[in-house]
Amino acid sequence: MAQKxxxxxxxxxxxxxVEDERRLRAALASGQIDGSTEQRQLGELERELDRCWDLLRQRRAKEQYGENPDDAQARPSSQVEGYLE
Known part of the structure; x- marks a missing residue:
């Protein structure tokens, strides 16, 4: 598959x-889900979003430095989240 x-x-x-996140917030506002359900699901979404952004950044960095972007690997959320600490 082509890099782009x-x-x-x-x-x-x-x-x-991001659309899933908006739907979750709307479901909470309309009373379809409770706050703890929203927070749990938002946490899962945020971790997966961080992993996707990390993979995209890896791919772009590899391309910028003449490496193969397809060599980039999705990292575990524990590693990606650890960058903030």
């Missing part, structure tokens, strides 16, 4: 997750 095509697939997944 793979990047577009990652960006499409990010867009889907």
């Amino acid at each position: 095509e793979q990047d577009q697939r990652i960006l499409a997944r990010i867009t889907e997750m």
